[in-house]
Amino acid sequence: MRVGRYIAITVGASALLVSGVAPAAAGTLPTSGTAAGAASQAGHDQKQVPLRKVAPKGFAIGVAVAGGGHHLDQEYPDPFKYDEEYRGVLAKHFNSVTPENHLKWDFVHPERNKYRFGPADAIVRFAQQNGQKVRGHTLLWHSQNPDWLTKGKFSRKELRNILKEHITKVVGRYRGKIDQWDVANEIFDDNGKLRTKENIWLKTFGPSIIADAFRWAHQADPKAKLFFNDYGAEGINKRSDAYLKLMKKLRKQGVPVHGFGVQGHLSLNYPFPSDMAKNLKRFSDAGFEVAVTEVDVRIPLNGGDASEGHLKKQADYYRRALEACLSVKRCNSFTLWGPTDKYSWVPVFFPDEGEATIFNDDFSPKPAYFALQETLAKARRR
Numbered sequence: 001m002r003v004g005r006y007i008a009i010t011v012g013a014s015a016l017l018v019s020g021v022a023p024a025a026a027g028t029l030p031t032s033g034t035a036a037g038a039a040s041q042a043g044h045d046q047k048q049v050p051l052r053k054v055a056p057k058g059f060a061i062g063v064a065v066a067g068g069g070h071h072l073d074q075e076y077p078d079p080f081k082y083d084e085e086y087r088g089v090l091a092k093h094f095n096s097v098t099p100e101n102h103l104k105w106d107f108v109h110p111e112r113n114k115y116r117f118g119p120a121d122a123i124v125r126f127a128q129q130n131g132q133k134v135r136g137h138t139l140l141w142h143s144q145n146p147d148w149l150t151k152g153k154f155s156r157k158e159l160r161n162i163l164k165e166h167i168t169k170v171v172g173r174y175r176g177k178i179d180q181w182d183v184a185n186e187i188f189d190d191n192g193k194l195r196t197k198e199n200i201w202l203k204t205f206g207p208s209i210i211a212d213a214f215r216w217a218h219q220a221d222p223k224a225k226l227f228f229n230d231y232g233a234e235g236i237n238k239r240s241d242a243y244l245k246l247m248k249k250l251r252k253q254g255v256p257v258h259g260f261g262v263q264g265h266l267s268l269n270y271p272f273p274s275d276m277a278k279n280l281k282r283f284s285d286a287g288f289e290v291a292v293t294e295v296d297v298r299i300p301l302n303g304g305d306a307s308e309g310h311l312k313k314q315a316d317y318y319r320r321a322l323e324a325c326l327s328v329k330r331c332n333s334f335t336l337w338g339p340t341d342k343y344s345w346v347p348v349f350f351p352d353e354g355e356a357t358i359f360n361d362d363f364s365p366k367p368a369y370f371a372l373q374e375t376l377a378k379a380r381r382r
Protein backbone atom coordinates (compact mmCIF):
# COMPACT_ATOMS: atom_id res chain seq x y z
CA MET A 1 0.00 0.00 0.00
CA ARG A 2 1.48 3.30 -1.02
CA VAL A 3 0.84 6.51 0.87
CA GLY A 4 2.27 9.78 -0.43
CA ARG A 5 3.63 12.69 1.60
CA TYR A 6 1.15 15.55 1.74
CA ILE A 7 2.06 19.04 0.59
CA ALA A 8 -1.04 21.21 0.55
CA ILE A 9 -1.51 23.37 -2.50
CA THR A 10 -4.54 25.59 -2.71
CA VAL A 11 -5.81 26.00 -6.22
CA GLY A 12 -8.26 28.79 -5.76
CA ALA A 13 -11.95 28.77 -4.99
CA SER A 14 -13.66 25.85 -6.62
CA ALA A 15 -17.03 26.56 -8.16
CA LEU A 16 -17.87 22.88 -7.89
CA LEU A 17 -20.58 21.67 -5.64
CA VAL A 18 -19.07 18.90 -3.61
CA SER A 19 -22.00 17.53 -1.72
CA GLY A 20 -21.08 16.32 1.72
CA VAL A 21 -17.48 17.53 1.46
CA ALA A 22 -15.92 20.08 3.76
CA PRO A 23 -14.65 23.17 1.87
CA ALA A 24 -11.08 22.47 2.97
CA ALA A 25 -11.16 19.10 1.23
CA ALA A 26 -12.59 20.64 -1.89
CA GLY A 27 -10.13 23.52 -2.21
CA THR A 28 -6.88 21.93 -1.14
CA LEU A 29 -5.08 19.40 -3.19
CA PRO A 30 -2.56 17.04 -1.72
CA THR A 31 0.54 16.15 -3.68
CA SER A 32 2.99 13.41 -2.83
CA GLY A 33 6.73 13.71 -2.52
CA THR A 34 7.05 10.90 -5.02
CA ALA A 35 4.77 12.35 -7.62
CA ALA A 36 6.00 15.90 -7.18
CA GLY A 37 9.60 14.70 -7.42
CA ALA A 38 8.93 12.77 -10.60
CA ALA A 39 7.00 15.70 -11.99
CA SER A 40 9.81 18.14 -11.34
CA GLN A 41 12.43 15.78 -12.77
CA ALA A 42 10.44 15.76 -15.96
CA GLY A 43 10.23 19.57 -15.85
CA HIS A 44 6.53 19.66 -14.95
CA ASP A 45 4.77 22.41 -13.13
CA GLN A 46 4.07 20.77 -9.78
CA LYS A 47 0.85 22.62 -9.25
CA GLN A 48 -2.09 20.30 -9.35
CA VAL A 49 -5.06 21.63 -11.25
CA PRO A 50 -8.35 19.70 -11.35
CA LEU A 51 -8.40 17.49 -14.42
CA ARG A 52 -11.86 18.64 -15.48
CA LYS A 53 -10.65 22.23 -15.47
CA VAL A 54 -7.79 21.60 -17.87
CA ALA A 55 -9.72 19.25 -20.15
CA PRO A 56 -10.65 20.50 -23.62
CA LYS A 57 -14.13 21.97 -23.81
CA GLY A 58 -16.76 19.26 -24.23
CA PHE A 59 -14.35 16.45 -23.38
CA ALA A 60 -15.54 14.04 -20.69
CA ILE A 61 -12.86 13.06 -18.20
CA GLY A 62 -14.63 10.40 -16.20
CA VAL A 63 -14.25 8.02 -13.30
CA ALA A 64 -15.92 4.88 -11.98
CA VAL A 65 -17.67 5.32 -8.67
CA ALA A 66 -16.75 2.37 -6.52
CA GLY A 67 -19.10 -0.31 -5.38
CA GLY A 68 -16.69 -0.64 -2.48
CA GLY A 69 -15.24 -3.63 -0.74
CA HIS A 70 -12.68 -4.31 -3.41
CA HIS A 71 -9.91 -5.02 -0.96
CA LEU A 72 -10.51 -8.25 0.88
CA ASP A 73 -9.26 -6.75 4.14
CA GLN A 74 -11.60 -3.81 3.90
CA GLU A 75 -14.96 -3.40 5.54
CA TYR A 76 -17.66 -3.73 2.97
CA PRO A 77 -19.59 -0.43 3.13
CA ASP A 78 -19.62 1.57 -0.06
CA PRO A 79 -17.09 4.45 0.24
CA PHE A 80 -19.34 6.67 -1.82
CA LYS A 81 -21.59 6.91 1.23
CA TYR A 82 -19.07 7.98 3.86
CA ASP A 83 -15.62 8.82 2.48
CA GLU A 84 -15.79 12.58 2.06
CA GLU A 85 -12.28 12.93 0.74
CA TYR A 86 -13.11 10.36 -1.92
CA ARG A 87 -16.31 12.20 -2.87
CA GLY A 88 -14.33 15.42 -3.02
CA VAL A 89 -11.87 13.92 -5.48
CA LEU A 90 -14.70 12.57 -7.65
CA ALA A 91 -16.34 15.99 -7.84
CA LYS A 92 -13.19 18.06 -8.19
CA HIS A 93 -11.42 16.21 -10.97
CA PHE A 94 -14.07 14.55 -13.07
CA ASN A 95 -16.96 15.75 -15.20
CA SER A 96 -18.34 12.27 -15.86
CA VAL A 97 -19.04 9.28 -13.60
CA THR A 98 -19.82 5.62 -14.18
CA PRO A 99 -21.40 3.48 -11.44
CA GLU A 100 -18.84 0.69 -11.16
CA ASN A 101 -21.28 -1.98 -9.98
CA HIS A 102 -24.58 -0.42 -9.01
CA LEU A 103 -26.30 -0.73 -12.39
CA LYS A 104 -25.26 -4.31 -13.00
CA TRP A 105 -27.98 -6.92 -12.93
CA ASP A 106 -27.04 -8.63 -9.67
CA PHE A 107 -27.06 -5.34 -7.84
CA VAL A 108 -29.91 -3.41 -9.42
CA HIS A 109 -32.26 -6.37 -10.01
CA PRO A 110 -31.53 -8.79 -7.13
CA GLU A 111 -34.88 -10.58 -7.27
CA ARG A 112 -37.28 -11.34 -10.10
CA ASN A 113 -39.70 -8.64 -9.04
CA LYS A 114 -37.41 -6.38 -7.06
CA TYR A 115 -35.20 -3.56 -8.22
CA ARG A 116 -32.66 -1.77 -6.03
CA PHE A 117 -32.14 1.70 -7.44
CA GLY A 118 -31.11 3.64 -4.32
CA PRO A 119 -27.30 3.60 -4.77
CA ALA A 120 -27.42 4.33 -8.51
CA ASP A 121 -29.92 7.12 -7.86
CA ALA A 122 -27.45 8.61 -5.36
CA ILE A 123 -24.65 8.56 -7.92
CA VAL A 124 -26.85 10.17 -10.59
CA ARG A 125 -27.94 12.84 -8.09
CA PHE A 126 -24.32 13.51 -7.16
CA ALA A 127 -23.49 13.86 -10.85
CA GLN A 128 -26.29 16.36 -11.37
CA GLN A 129 -25.20 18.39 -8.35
CA ASN A 130 -21.66 18.50 -9.65
CA GLY A 131 -22.34 19.12 -13.32
CA GLN A 132 -21.20 15.65 -14.37
CA LYS A 133 -22.34 13.35 -17.14
CA VAL A 134 -23.14 9.71 -16.39
CA ARG A 135 -22.20 6.55 -18.28
CA GLY A 136 -24.56 3.64 -17.63
CA HIS A 137 -22.96 0.20 -17.19
CA THR A 138 -24.32 -2.33 -18.24
CA LEU A 139 -27.42 -4.10 -19.65
CA LEU A 140 -26.40 -7.29 -21.39
CA TRP A 141 -23.36 -9.09 -19.99
CA HIS A 142 -22.29 -12.64 -19.18
CA SER A 143 -21.08 -11.69 -15.69
CA GLN A 144 -22.62 -10.38 -12.44
CA ASN A 145 -26.05 -11.77 -13.19
CA PRO A 146 -28.24 -12.83 -10.24
CA ASP A 147 -28.87 -16.50 -9.50
CA TRP A 148 -32.62 -16.10 -9.94
CA LEU A 149 -31.86 -15.28 -13.58
CA THR A 150 -29.07 -17.71 -14.38
CA LYS A 151 -30.46 -20.66 -12.40
CA GLY A 152 -34.15 -20.00 -12.98
CA LYS A 153 -36.29 -22.08 -15.30
CA PHE A 154 -37.77 -19.76 -17.90
CA SER A 155 -39.23 -20.30 -21.34
CA ARG A 156 -37.64 -18.37 -24.21
CA LYS A 157 -40.60 -16.05 -24.28
CA GLU A 158 -40.34 -15.34 -20.55
CA LEU A 159 -36.60 -14.75 -20.75
CA ARG A 160 -36.98 -12.32 -23.64
CA ASN A 161 -39.62 -10.43 -21.69
CA ILE A 162 -37.37 -10.35 -18.63
CA LEU A 163 -34.60 -8.66 -20.64
CA LYS A 164 -37.00 -6.25 -22.31
CA GLU A 165 -38.57 -5.30 -19.00
CA HIS A 166 -35.18 -4.84 -17.33
CA ILE A 167 -33.82 -2.60 -20.06
CA THR A 168 -37.02 -0.61 -20.30
CA LYS A 169 -37.20 -0.07 -16.58
CA VAL A 170 -33.53 0.69 -15.89
CA VAL A 171 -32.87 2.90 -18.93
CA GLY A 172 -36.29 4.53 -18.58
CA ARG A 173 -35.67 5.48 -14.96
CA TYR A 174 -32.63 7.52 -15.97
CA ARG A 175 -34.05 8.91 -19.20
CA GLY A 176 -32.35 12.24 -19.90
CA LYS A 177 -29.91 11.69 -17.03
CA ILE A 178 -27.59 9.04 -18.40
CA ASP A 179 -25.74 10.12 -21.53
CA GLN A 180 -24.15 6.89 -22.70
CA TRP A 181 -25.12 3.29 -22.00
CA ASP A 182 -22.89 0.25 -22.34
CA VAL A 183 -25.77 -1.78 -23.72
CA ALA A 184 -23.74 -4.87 -24.55
CA ASN A 185 -20.60 -5.62 -22.58
CA GLU A 186 -17.84 -8.10 -23.48
CA ILE A 187 -19.82 -10.14 -26.01
CA PHE A 188 -16.79 -11.30 -28.04
CA ASP A 189 -13.90 -13.47 -26.88
CA ASP A 190 -10.20 -13.12 -27.81
CA ASN A 191 -10.84 -14.81 -31.13
CA GLY A 192 -13.65 -12.48 -32.06
CA LYS A 193 -16.24 -15.22 -31.47
CA LEU A 194 -19.52 -14.42 -29.74
CA ARG A 195 -19.60 -15.67 -26.15
CA THR A 196 -22.49 -18.01 -26.78
CA LYS A 197 -21.55 -20.34 -23.91
CA GLU A 198 -21.18 -17.92 -20.99
CA ASN A 199 -23.70 -15.26 -21.98
CA ILE A 200 -27.22 -16.37 -21.06
CA TRP A 201 -28.78 -14.07 -23.67
CA LEU A 202 -26.56 -15.13 -26.55
CA LYS A 203 -26.83 -18.77 -25.50
CA THR A 204 -30.63 -18.65 -25.55
CA PHE A 205 -31.33 -16.37 -28.49
CA GLY A 206 -28.16 -16.05 -30.56
CA PRO A 207 -27.01 -12.71 -31.97
CA SER A 208 -30.51 -11.39 -32.74
CA ILE A 209 -30.95 -10.47 -29.07
CA ILE A 210 -28.24 -7.80 -29.42
CA ALA A 211 -30.31 -5.78 -31.87
CA ASP A 212 -33.33 -6.18 -29.60
CA ALA A 213 -31.39 -4.88 -26.62
CA PHE A 214 -30.25 -1.77 -28.49
CA ARG A 215 -33.78 -1.13 -29.80
CA TRP A 216 -35.34 -1.48 -26.33
CA ALA A 217 -32.74 0.84 -24.83
CA HIS A 218 -33.37 3.38 -27.57
CA GLN A 219 -37.12 3.25 -26.98
CA ALA A 220 -36.57 3.84 -23.27
CA ASP A 221 -34.28 6.84 -23.83
CA PRO A 222 -34.08 8.04 -27.44
CA LYS A 223 -31.36 10.58 -26.65
CA ALA A 224 -28.91 8.27 -24.89
CA LYS A 225 -25.91 7.14 -26.92
CA LEU A 226 -25.77 3.37 -27.05
CA PHE A 227 -22.44 1.55 -26.90
CA PHE A 228 -20.70 -1.77 -27.16
CA ASN A 229 -17.90 -2.06 -24.61
CA ASP A 230 -15.04 -4.52 -24.17
CA TYR A 231 -11.54 -5.13 -22.82
CA GLY A 232 -8.61 -6.28 -24.93
CA ALA A 233 -10.05 -4.26 -27.80
CA GLU A 234 -7.76 -1.23 -27.51
CA GLY A 235 -5.66 -2.26 -30.50
CA ILE A 236 -6.50 -3.77 -33.86
CA ASN A 237 -7.17 -7.46 -33.28
CA LYS A 238 -9.77 -10.15 -33.82
CA ARG A 239 -11.99 -8.78 -31.08
CA SER A 240 -12.05 -5.16 -32.27
CA ASP A 241 -12.43 -6.37 -35.88
CA ALA A 242 -15.51 -8.33 -34.81
CA TYR A 243 -17.06 -5.25 -33.19
CA LEU A 244 -16.48 -3.04 -36.20
CA LYS A 245 -18.02 -5.62 -38.49
CA LEU A 246 -21.04 -6.19 -36.25
CA MET A 247 -21.64 -2.48 -35.66
CA LYS A 248 -21.62 -1.70 -39.39
CA LYS A 249 -23.99 -4.59 -40.00
CA LEU A 250 -26.42 -3.50 -37.28
CA ARG A 251 -26.37 0.10 -38.46
CA LYS A 252 -27.26 -1.05 -41.97
CA GLN A 253 -30.26 -2.83 -40.45
CA GLY A 254 -31.34 0.41 -38.78
CA VAL A 255 -30.41 -0.68 -35.26
CA PRO A 256 -29.60 2.33 -33.02
CA VAL A 257 -25.92 1.62 -32.32
CA HIS A 258 -23.88 4.72 -31.64
CA GLY A 259 -20.53 3.96 -30.18
CA PHE A 260 -17.70 1.66 -29.18
CA GLY A 261 -16.03 1.72 -25.79
CA VAL A 262 -12.58 0.27 -25.27
CA GLN A 263 -12.08 -0.40 -21.59
CA GLY A 264 -8.35 0.19 -21.26
CA HIS A 265 -7.46 -2.20 -18.43
CA LEU A 266 -3.74 -2.15 -19.09
CA SER A 267 -0.81 -3.75 -17.28
CA LEU A 268 2.92 -3.04 -17.28
CA ASN A 269 3.32 -6.78 -17.80
CA TYR A 270 2.27 -6.21 -21.40
CA PRO A 271 3.41 -3.69 -24.00
CA PHE A 272 1.23 -0.66 -24.55
CA PRO A 273 -1.17 -1.28 -27.47
CA SER A 274 0.63 1.07 -29.82
CA ASP A 275 -2.05 0.84 -32.50
CA MET A 276 -4.72 2.17 -30.16
CA ALA A 277 -5.14 5.51 -31.96
CA LYS A 278 -5.33 3.72 -35.30
CA ASN A 279 -7.98 1.37 -33.95
CA LEU A 280 -10.11 4.12 -32.43
CA LYS A 281 -9.80 6.12 -35.63
CA ARG A 282 -11.29 3.36 -37.78
CA PHE A 283 -14.43 3.35 -35.63
CA SER A 284 -14.56 7.14 -35.68
CA ASP A 285 -14.01 7.23 -39.45
CA ALA A 286 -16.90 4.80 -39.82
CA GLY A 287 -19.08 7.39 -38.08
CA PHE A 288 -19.23 5.79 -34.62
CA GLU A 289 -18.56 7.56 -31.36
CA VAL A 290 -15.63 6.23 -29.40
CA ALA A 291 -15.01 6.21 -25.66
CA VAL A 292 -12.21 4.91 -23.48
CA THR A 293 -14.28 3.61 -20.61
CA GLU A 294 -12.36 1.85 -17.81
CA VAL A 295 -8.72 2.85 -17.78
CA ASP A 296 -6.27 1.62 -15.20
CA VAL A 297 -2.67 0.47 -15.48
CA ARG A 298 -1.63 -2.41 -13.22
CA ILE A 299 1.89 -2.58 -11.83
CA PRO A 300 3.52 -5.95 -11.09
CA LEU A 301 4.19 -5.70 -7.35
CA ASN A 302 4.64 -9.26 -6.12
CA GLY A 303 4.07 -8.17 -2.56
CA GLY A 304 6.25 -5.03 -2.71
CA ASP A 305 5.73 -1.38 -3.59
CA ALA A 306 5.93 0.21 -7.01
CA SER A 307 9.34 1.66 -7.90
CA GLU A 308 9.93 5.10 -9.39
CA GLY A 309 10.53 3.32 -12.69
CA HIS A 310 7.17 1.58 -12.49
CA LEU A 311 5.37 4.83 -11.73
CA LYS A 312 7.07 6.59 -14.63
CA LYS A 313 6.18 3.78 -17.00
CA GLN A 314 2.62 3.75 -15.69
CA ALA A 315 2.35 7.49 -16.31
CA ASP A 316 3.51 6.89 -19.85
CA TYR A 317 0.76 4.30 -20.45
CA TYR A 318 -1.89 6.66 -19.10
CA ARG A 319 -0.55 9.50 -21.24
CA ARG A 320 -0.46 7.41 -24.39
CA ALA A 321 -3.99 6.07 -23.88
CA LEU A 322 -5.32 9.60 -23.39
CA GLU A 323 -3.36 10.90 -26.37
CA ALA A 324 -4.80 8.12 -28.51
CA CYS A 325 -8.32 9.20 -27.59
CA LEU A 326 -7.65 12.91 -27.97
CA SER A 327 -6.18 12.36 -31.42
CA VAL A 328 -9.42 10.87 -32.72
CA LYS A 329 -12.31 13.04 -33.84
CA ARG A 330 -15.19 11.16 -32.23
CA CYS A 331 -13.38 10.10 -29.04
CA ASN A 332 -14.90 12.48 -26.52
CA SER A 333 -14.82 10.55 -23.31
CA PHE A 334 -12.00 9.03 -21.23
CA THR A 335 -12.95 7.29 -18.00
CA LEU A 336 -10.69 5.92 -15.25
CA TRP A 337 -11.80 2.75 -13.47
CA GLY A 338 -11.65 4.32 -10.04
CA PRO A 339 -9.63 7.31 -8.88
CA THR A 340 -7.61 5.74 -6.06
CA ASP A 341 -5.80 2.52 -5.22
CA LYS A 342 -7.69 2.56 -1.92
CA TYR A 343 -10.84 1.24 -3.60
CA SER A 344 -9.49 -0.32 -6.76
CA TRP A 345 -10.81 -3.70 -7.89
CA VAL A 346 -7.31 -4.74 -9.05
CA PRO A 347 -5.65 -6.34 -5.98
CA VAL A 348 -8.56 -8.72 -5.46
CA PHE A 349 -8.60 -9.92 -9.06
CA PHE A 350 -4.82 -9.73 -9.68
CA PRO A 351 -3.11 -10.49 -6.34
CA ASP A 352 0.41 -9.92 -7.74
CA GLU A 353 -0.44 -6.57 -9.31
CA GLY A 354 -1.79 -3.28 -8.02
CA GLU A 355 -1.34 0.48 -7.62
CA ALA A 356 -3.20 0.78 -10.91
CA THR A 357 -4.90 4.16 -10.47
CA ILE A 358 -3.66 7.76 -10.54
CA PHE A 359 -4.04 8.54 -6.82
CA ASN A 360 -2.35 6.73 -3.93
CA ASP A 361 -4.40 5.39 -1.02
CA ASP A 362 -4.17 8.80 0.68
CA PHE A 363 -5.31 10.56 -2.51
CA SER A 364 -1.89 12.02 -3.21
CA PRO A 365 -1.25 12.14 -6.96
CA LYS A 366 1.13 9.87 -8.82
CA PRO A 367 3.14 10.75 -11.92
CA ALA A 368 0.22 9.33 -13.90
CA TYR A 369 -1.95 12.10 -12.55
CA PHE A 370 0.42 14.76 -13.86
CA ALA A 371 0.69 12.95 -17.19
CA LEU A 372 -3.09 13.25 -17.62
CA GLN A 373 -3.16 16.84 -16.42
CA GLU A 374 -0.47 17.85 -18.89
CA THR A 375 -1.95 15.93 -21.79
CA LEU A 376 -5.40 17.42 -21.26
CA ALA A 377 -4.00 20.94 -20.91
CA LYS A 378 -1.98 20.55 -24.10
CA ALA A 379 -5.05 19.37 -26.01
CA ARG A 380 -7.09 22.26 -24.64
CA ARG A 381 -4.54 24.76 -25.98
CA ARG A 382 -4.57 23.21 -29.44
Ligand code: G3I
Pocket residue numbers: 067068069070076100101143144231263294345
Ligand atom coordinates in the same frame (compact mmCIF):
# COMPACT_ATOMS: atom_id res chain seq x y z
O1 G3I B 1 -22.14 -7.01 -3.59
C1 G3I B 1 -21.34 -8.04 -3.01
C2 G3I B 1 -21.42 -8.00 -1.49
O2 G3I B 1 -22.75 -8.21 -1.08
C3 G3I B 1 -20.48 -9.06 -0.91
O3 G3I B 1 -20.44 -8.93 0.48
C4 G3I B 1 -19.07 -8.85 -1.47
C5 G3I B 1 -18.09 -9.92 -0.94
O4 G3I B 1 -17.38 -10.57 -1.93
O5 G3I B 1 -19.11 -8.91 -2.86
C6 G3I B 1 -19.90 -7.86 -3.41
O6 G3I B 1 -19.87 -7.84 -4.82
C7 G3I B 1 -18.61 -7.62 -5.42
C8 G3I B 1 -18.74 -6.36 -6.30
O7 G3I B 1 -17.58 -6.19 -7.09
C9 G3I B 1 -18.94 -5.10 -5.50
O8 G3I B 1 -17.77 -4.76 -4.81
C10 G3I B 1 -18.31 -8.82 -6.28
O9 G3I B 1 -18.02 -9.93 -5.42
C11 G3I B 1 -17.11 -8.55 -7.16
O10 G3I B 1 -16.95 -9.64 -8.06
C12 G3I B 1 -17.37 -7.29 -7.96
O11 G3I B 1 -16.24 -7.04 -8.78
C13 G3I B 1 -16.46 -6.15 -9.84
C14 G3I B 1 -16.22 -6.87 -11.16
O12 G3I B 1 -16.38 -5.93 -12.23
C15 G3I B 1 -17.18 -8.04 -11.36
O13 G3I B 1 -16.98 -8.64 -12.54
C16 G3I B 1 -15.49 -5.00 -9.69
O14 G3I B 1 -15.80 -4.24 -8.52
C17 G3I B 1 -15.59 -4.08 -10.91
O15 G3I B 1 -14.55 -3.14 -10.88
C18 G3I B 1 -15.43 -4.91 -12.18
O16 G3I B 1 -15.62 -4.06 -13.28
C19 G3I B 1 -15.49 -4.66 -14.57
C20 G3I B 1 -16.46 -3.96 -15.51
O17 G3I B 1 -17.75 -4.02 -15.01
C21 G3I B 1 -16.38 -4.55 -16.90
N1 G3I B 1 -15.03 -4.53 -17.40
C22 G3I B 1 -14.03 -5.15 -16.54
C23 G3I B 1 -14.07 -4.52 -15.15
C24 G3I B 1 -13.00 -5.10 -14.25
O18 G3I B 1 -13.21 -6.46 -14.04
